[in-house]
Amino acid sequence: MTDKELRRRLAERLTEKGHLRSGPWRAAVEAVPRHEFLRGGFFERIDGDGPTAWRPVPADGPRWLERCYDDESLVTQIAGTIVPADIRGEIMRAPTSSSTMPGLVVRMHEDLQGEDGHKILEVGSGSGYSTALLCERFGSRRVTSVEVDAGVAARARTALGQIGYTPDLVDGDGLVGHRDGAPYDRLSVTCGVLAVPYEWVAQTRPGGMILATVCGWMYSSELARLTVGEDGTATGRFLGGQISFMLARPHQPPPLGLLPDPDAGDERPAGLAADVLDDWNTRFVAQLAAPRAQKVGLTHDGRTEPLLIDVAAGSWAALRQDGGGRWLVRQGGPARLWDDIEDHVRRWRADGAPALEEFTVTVTPDGQSVTWPAKG
Template sequence: MSDDDKALRLALAERLEASGHLRTGLWRAAVEAVPRHEFLRGGFFEPADSPGPTAWRPVLPDDRRWLGRCYDDASLVTQIAGTIAPRDIRGEILREPTSSSTLPSLVVRMLEDLQVEERHRVLEIGTGTGYSTGLLCHRLGDDFVTSMEVDPEVSTRARTALGQAGYAPLLVVGDGLAGHPDGAPYDRLIATCGVTDLPYTWVEQTRPGGIILATLSGWLYSSELARLTVGEDGIARGRLLDGQTSFMIARPQLPPPLGLLPDIEDGEERATPLAADALDDWNTRFVAQLAASRAQRLTLNRDGRTEHLLVDVDAGAWAALAQDGDTWTVRQGGPARLWDDIEETVTQWRADGAPGLNHCEVTVTPAGQTVTWSRACIGSRS
């Protein structure tokens, strides 16, 4: 441990404690001990300062900024397009990020919210760089930590980094949505990827009284952290914790390519009291996802005006919204009416006082996942 490394870890712990994310001494000791830079030896990507779509350029360990940046409270992209690592690129790349090192404040906030105790066995879904895995190992011991990663190359790099840092948990390559039944039951399960539907397999692999911590997301890309407790009846119940937590969605649950867009000239048209820009609000968008969980959103510029399009590829349903003066109209087609469902759900939520998402209750049964709010929350806000 060099003096520079130690000073950076101590400074990070101070910042996380001051911000309220790091709340207990045992997790502070983990942050002070686990070297985040060891998990970023392969470098990371930073957004390029250029107009247009976001381009990414590599920052490697020979860059004088690298070490300090490793201890910023920031998410650092470590993989692009499913296979491309920072060392693979010279210049810039315009593809989408597929793996990252999550900002430390969110990592420690989630670990605090997980409420682990000594000798608790933890299943982590999404090893990523391995930094959060290292923190768990420091807190609980290697034998109590199992971490799953869907990408073999990402898992291999994490294994190397964990070894360099002195940790040796059980690392499993596979679909995290299926969990790891060979090691069940677990006392705690934590997911560092977003899920559109929390798998019941996770409930089955968590002991009664155990806790599941995961980010519920959707294809409109509003998401929140949920903490559920598994009951003796095999049902997991809990609440959203609020805070606009965001993770990349688990790869098996990513939306399908939009492909050829539907012919939006046809369809039933009417005025709507709900403007398309209502979906710019994080909470409203999350509620809209409850009504149209598989809808994707895009904007089209046609004939000098902007149209807001929602498409459910699987159902073949679509809704196109446009503004004419103070009036919004919606045109819909396909076997379902996407905007009717969204409008009804958002209108009811607003009539109930638009309760903050931390008042939403989540239930996961063998039949699926439900998210509801209570009229008792009228007037409350997040």
């Protein structure tokens, strides 16, 4: 198939899935050649029993063109600097940049509810494909995109220019937005954040919208759509769908360092079993109670047990089952992480465990708050 046929087929698939919902965005998908943003190749994951490994797929590889039009996120950078051309064989490091799956890109563009004439700020240019769709829809002169990684930005800028798009592509920290182009009608974020920075609110006009994925270090995340008010605050709801993005680099969790001794601390019967964190919604609520806690598995006496650790605070909670299957928790440090999580989850459940789409997100100069509707 030609790339034009592949673009048309992608648009049909995204329409069938409900991601593409309007004519202007369908026209953009059919017009923008995604493969031009993947000329450097991409990495594919190698599944196995050990650590996750990645291998390069070069642009002259079999099915490269067809795979560019799959509804799939394609990793374009590993470990902050490594691109497919740098590797022969496999690499076991974490991805740091990608071309996000088209279905998610298009869903976000639709959810942003942009209109003709709107001025757009995109945080996170990535490969440039999402930026190109914005340019096709609104016109290059109305699109600003900020990318923190200079190498990623340079590749995006080249690809965009080669196919005729000329947005204002800024090298810089998207977490502070781009004041020179403000105010914006819409602000779209293609990375995860622990909290929505107030700078984004300040740079969006009253009545404008911000679309960003709010995450935590236990890796439950939700897409929030906020409307900026005349009072300079922003409020809105989560849109559902268990959306996830790579965290913005300044919001990445710190190294764990030396793990705590699981035999230290104070132990008590746990009011909640550790497996409550297997549920996406419950884990999101738990993150609200312990926003800086990371969840890892700790091998102890031949068993792998859940460990929550807040590196900066020095607090931790280790959970285990006794011989009768009862859950116990041992905690140390200045805060009691599992106590806080149990209290938060119990209150949420007492209010009927409302869906995350019913939560309210508010951003003011003092920070972000997330609440759910109280029962009664």
